[in-house]
Amino acid sequence: MKRKMFSLIAIIMIAAMVLSACAKTTPEPEVPVEGAVDWSKVTPAKNIVFWHQHTGEAREAAMKTIVDGFNATNEYGITLTAEYAGGYGDIYTKMLALLNTPDVPDIVVGYQNQIATYQLADSMFDMNTVINDPVYGMPQADQDDFIPAFFQQDVYPLYDNQRLGLAPNRSMEVMYYNMDWLKELGYDAPPATPEEFREMTCKAAEQPFSGAKAEGSMGYQLSIDTSRFASWTYAFGGDIYDGTTNQYTLNSPAAVEAFKFLQGLFADGCARLVSENYGDQSDFGNGTLLFTVGSSSGLPFYTQAVDEGAAFDWSVAALPSTGTPKQDVYGASVSIPKSTPERELAAWIFIKYYTSPEIQKLWAEASGYFPVRQSVADMMGDYMTANPTYKASWDLLKYGWFEPAVPGYDFVRDEIEVVMAAVVDNPALDVQAEFDKLNEFGNKTLAEQLEQLNK
Amino acid sequence: MTEAVISVKPKKTGTTLHKLRTREQITGYLFVLPALIVILVFGLFPIGYSIYMSLFNWRVTKGAYVGGKNYLLIFGNWTNLLITLAGIALIVGAFWIWNNAFKSLSKGQTIAKVVAAVIMILGGVIFITGWGYMYDSGNQNFLNSLIVTLYYALGTVPAEVILGMILAFLLYQDIIGKDIFRMIYFLPYVTPSVTSAVVFQIIFSLRETSIANMIIGWFGISPQKWRFEPKPLLNLLGLDLSGFLAGPSLALISIMIYGIWSFVGYNTVIFLAGLGNIPKETYEAAEIDGATRSQQFRFITMPLLSPTTFYLVLIGFIGTFKAFNHIYVLRTPSAGDSVITTSLLIFDNFYKANQYGIATAQAIVLFVVILGLTLAQNKLIGERVFYG
Numbered sequence: 001m002k003r004k005m006f007s008l009i010a011i012i013m014i015a016a017m018v019l020s021a022c023a024k025t026t027p028e029p030e031v032p033v034e035g036a037v038d039w040s041k042v043t044p045a046k047n048i049v050f051w052h053q054h055t056g057e058a059r060e061a062a063m064k065t066i067v068d069g070f071n072a073t074n075e076y077g078i079t080l081t082a083e084y085a086g087g088y089g090d091i092y093t094k095m096l097a098l099l100n101t102p103d104v105p106d107i108v109v110g111y112q113n114q115i116a117t118y119q120l121a122d123s124m125f126d127m128n129t130v131i132n133d134p135v136y137g138m139p140q141a142d143q144d145d146f147i148p149a150f151f152q153q154d155v156y157p158l159y160d161n162q163r164l165g166l167a168p169n170r171s172m173e174v175m176y177y178n179m180d181w182l183k184e185l186g187y188d189a190p191p192a193t194p195e196e197f198r199e200m201t202c203k204a205a206e207q208p209f210s211g212a213k214a215e216g217s218m219g220y221q222l223s224i225d226t227s228r229f230a231s232w233t234y235a236f237g238g239d240i241y242d243g244t245t246n247q248y249t250l251n252s253p254a255a256v257e258a259f260k261f262l263q264g265l266f267a268d269g270c271a272r273l274v275s276e277n278y279g280d281q282s283d284f285g286n287g288t289l290l291f292t293v294g295s296s297s298g299l300p301f302y303t304q305a306v307d308e309g310a311a312f313d314w315s316v317a318a319l320p321s322t323g324t325p326k327q328d329v330y331g332a333s334v335s336i337p338k339s340t341p342e343r344e345l346a347a348w349i350f351i352k353y354y355t356s357p358e359i360q361k362l363w364a365e366a367s368g369y370f371p372v373r374q375s376v377a378d379m380m381g382d383y384m385t386a387n388p389t390y391k392a393s394w395d396l397l398k399y400g401w402f403e404p405a406v407p408g409y410d411f412v413r414d415e416i417e418v419v420m421a422a423v424v425d426n427p428a429l430d431v432q433a434e435f436d437k438l439n440e441f442g443n444k445t446l447a448e449q450l451e452q453l454n455k
Numbered sequence: 456m457t458e459a460v461i462s463v464k465p466k467k468t469g470t471t472l473h474k475l476r477t478r479e480q481i482t483g484y485l486f487v488l489p490a491l492i493v494i495l496v497f498g499l500f501p502i503g504y505s506i507y508m509s510l511f512n513w514r515v516t517k518g519a520y521v522g523g524k525n526y527l528l529i530f531g532n533w534t535n536l537l538i539t540l541a542g543i544a545l546i547v548g549a550f551w552i553w554n555n556a557f558k559s560l561s562k563g564q565t566i567a568k569v570v571a572a573v574i575m576i577l578g579g580v581i582f583i584t585g586w587g588y589m590y591d592s593g594n595q596n597f598l599n600s601l602i603v604t605l606y607y608a609l610g611t612v613p614a615e616v617i618l619g620m621i622l623a624f625l626l627y628q629d630i631i632g633k634d635i636f637r638m639i640y641f642l643p644y645v646t647p648s649v650t651s652a653v654v655f656q657i658i659f660s661l662r663e664t665s666i667a668n669m670i671i672g673w674f675g676i677s678p679q680k681w682r683f684e685p686k687p688l689l690n691l692l693g694l695d696l697s698g699f700l701a702g703p704s705l706a707l708i709s710i711m712i713y714g715i716w717s718f719v720g721y722n723t724v725i726f727l728a729g730l731g732n733i734p735k736e737t738y739e740a741a742e743i744d745g746a747t748r749s750q751q752f753r754f755i756t757m758p759l760l761s762p763t764t765f766y767l768v769l770i771g772f773i774g775t776f777k778a779f780n781h782i783y784v785l786r787t788p789s790a791g792d793s794v795i796t797t798s799l800l801i802f803d804n805f806y807k808a809n810q811y812g813i814a815t816a817q818a819i820v821l822f823v824v825i826l827g828l829t830l831a832q833n834k835l836i837g838e839r840v841f842y843g
Contacts, residue, residue: 092806093806096515096806096809099515117515117809118515120514120515120516120809121515121516215664224787224788224789272661273661273683273789275660275661275662275665276656276657276660276661276662277653277656279660279662407515407809408807408808408809410806410807411803411807411808411809414788414803414807417788418788418791418792420788421683421787421788421789421791422685422789422791425683425789445808448808448810449514449809452514452515452516452518
């Protein structure tokens with residue numbers, strides 16, 4: 001029996017060796033490589049699929065309205081099917097298995113670093129080939145209406161400035177604060193500098209909020225997430241990536257200072273880690289947490305948490321900074337995997353529709369995301385009046401800054417999270433030494449990823 | 456005429472028999488064909504293709520053929536691997552000598568045991584030396600993940616089996632509502648692991664008021680960080696141990712508790728089936744002979760359940776080495792590498808680092824490790840199984 005099993009394994013291994021020896025070392029795309037397409041001669045495909053990650057009643061309803069509207073009104077008879085394909089991570093893993101096959105969806109949601117990874121296999125459609133097309137392109141006035149930084153975010157210098165996506169929405173890291181509690185502590189505004197932040201958080205840890213609906217009192221809870229790492233580094237005037245040298249700068253003086261600062265807050269008992277998923281949100285809502293930092297897309301959830309919790313006056317502000325604020329802006333874009341010109345064109349037609357002003361207004365108001373066009377923000381006056389916290393975060397957009405859009409960033413993010421957790425947890429840990437190792441790891445990973453470009 | 460018939464008849468019978476046998480063979484093959492195709496396509500092909508991928512610098516796209524380089528990244532160099540394997544071979548040899556050698560000599564067994572012990576110590580030293588070399592020059596993350604996986608297996612499987620056996624024995628008695636209890640104990644196994652793991656996130660959260668902290672608080676123990684604690688439990692208890700001897704982190708132990716909770720019910724049900732196969736007369740005879748309940752359990756139940764126990768241990772070890780979902784959900788960045796089992800590491804290398812070639816090489820090594828452990832268990836425990 002054992003002999004048979006070993007024989008079987010041996011056969012498999014030999015077969016694998018033979019297969020590998022016979023194999024070509026260059027990838028063979030299964031779909032035709034695209035040249036310059038004359039779009040006027042292409043008829044859009046009739047049926048296309050859009051993979052997204054949107055859940056929740058409001059977002060699902062808005063997405064359905066958008067898709068139904070598109071299917072009913074587009075002049076080409078295109079029928080788009082929007083499919084929830086899991087979270088960002090699920091979509092990413094599914095896509096990796098499908099790149100350059102006919103089974104890819106026609107439109108896919110993805111963060112810029114994920115799209116950059118897909119493009120290592122030369123598998124994404126360059127929208128530059130159609131965006132200025134006289135028939136199907138986007139008028140220059142519309143292009144100019146996009147907030148420039150958002151519009152530029154999907155152009156990849158790493159890939160000869162190809163446009164591999166278009167932003168339908170964005171959100172931003174903001175600091176949520178309990179205004180009523182701040183007043184009780186003797187302050188009339190959120191902290192503008194790290195020193196003020198330290199003072200307020202430590203005071204809050206000692207003096208609970210009178211209207212709290214639960215036990216406990218804490219100044220700040222840090223959720224272990226790379227976007228928080230980026231936010232605090234930005235707040236101390238640094239960056240986590242140097243676009244000119246294409247190198248991570250995770251050990252920059254700003255990052256080290258930021259985390260020495262946080263390490264001190266933890267050591268003094270003024271801050272602690274978030275204990276479970278969205279635990280900071282529920283503690284904030286219950287009035288037991290003075291500050292928390294998170295995405296502006298969480299505004300509806302914070303509103304609900306406060307309304308159902310301690311019902312206090314609250315708002316959002318920029319993170320306390322050592323100079324001019326710099327806020328981490330992020331958001332997934334919609335991209336088109338390479339398929340056939342007909343499918344690509346139909347997908348592009350939907351993306352144009354999805355980013356048109358009326359649809360953007362509908363989507364932004366339903367989802368709580370920021371719109372990506374200036375004219376849409378102007379149309380949302382009533383909404384902003386009714387939602388002052390949304391308006392407050394929108395006003396911070398001028399400080400927007402982005403995380404790197406490079407392949408392999410997800411892997412580096414994981415390591416950043418491990419190191420930032422270790423540093424705040426252990427006051428004795430040398431932040432500079434830990435971040436030096438982290439930076440070395442990041443750049444090694446990046447170099448390995450970029451090797452694939454140089455093949 | 457008659458002669459002619461007689462002379463032809465045996466020939467006809469032979470042909471018919473041959474045809475019948477052929478037809479039977481074909482029918483047999485046709486019956487096994489669907490299963491064979493499924494096993495080939497979904498079982499053997501992926502293994503073969505993984506081996507194939509592991510021989511390339513395969514990332515998002517297939518790169519150059521690199522032969523065994525992806526394996527070398529794990530071991531550092533082939534010599535390290537050979538030293539480690541030599542250590543294992545000596546331990547296996549010592550085991551054989553312990554059981555089989557010098558049987559014909561008087562005092563043969565004593566000699567065999569002394570020789571085996573010496574060889575085993577030597578094998579252990581060589582194994583540890585080889586492992587140390589691999590750790591220095593190979594992939595530390597991978598080797599560390601194997602240790603974490605081993606902790607996880609050793610921390611869960613014996614507990615699952617022992618608790619499962621005890622529960623099965625209790626539920627086998629004539630107690631009121633035993634069917635309901637059976638269902639309750641089986642529920643964790645059928646609950647989707649991702650869902651129940653999220654509940655365990657809350658139970659083992661950092662909060663001082665978390666359920667786990669409340670429970671230990673009843674015994675006067677101060678709140679712990681549970682899933683967020685990378686320090687080994689023994690260190691937390693004040694023992695100054697390091698390396699392998701320090702044992703699993705508290706974070707891993709939290710995950711182990713989930714694993715035990717989840718699989719005890721399954722083991723209980725399987726043990727109940729095993730108990731059902733033990734003849735009642737055996738217990739009656741033992742009772743007449745004056746055996747107590749604990750003696751009955753020790754000398755009848757346990758031996759006659761040994762085939763079931765063997766099966767559960769075998770399946771349990773294989774399962775723990777492949778465990779993924781709940782560990783993925785329960786891990787935290789704060790726990791660092793202390794909860795990264797090999798299957799998680801392979802997943803991260805595959806999907807986050809896009810190192811398909813390296814990840815598949817690691818998967819193949821894990822496959823071989825599981826195979827080796829299964830064979831070892833088969834040898835160590837299989838021979839002690841009592842089949843009646």
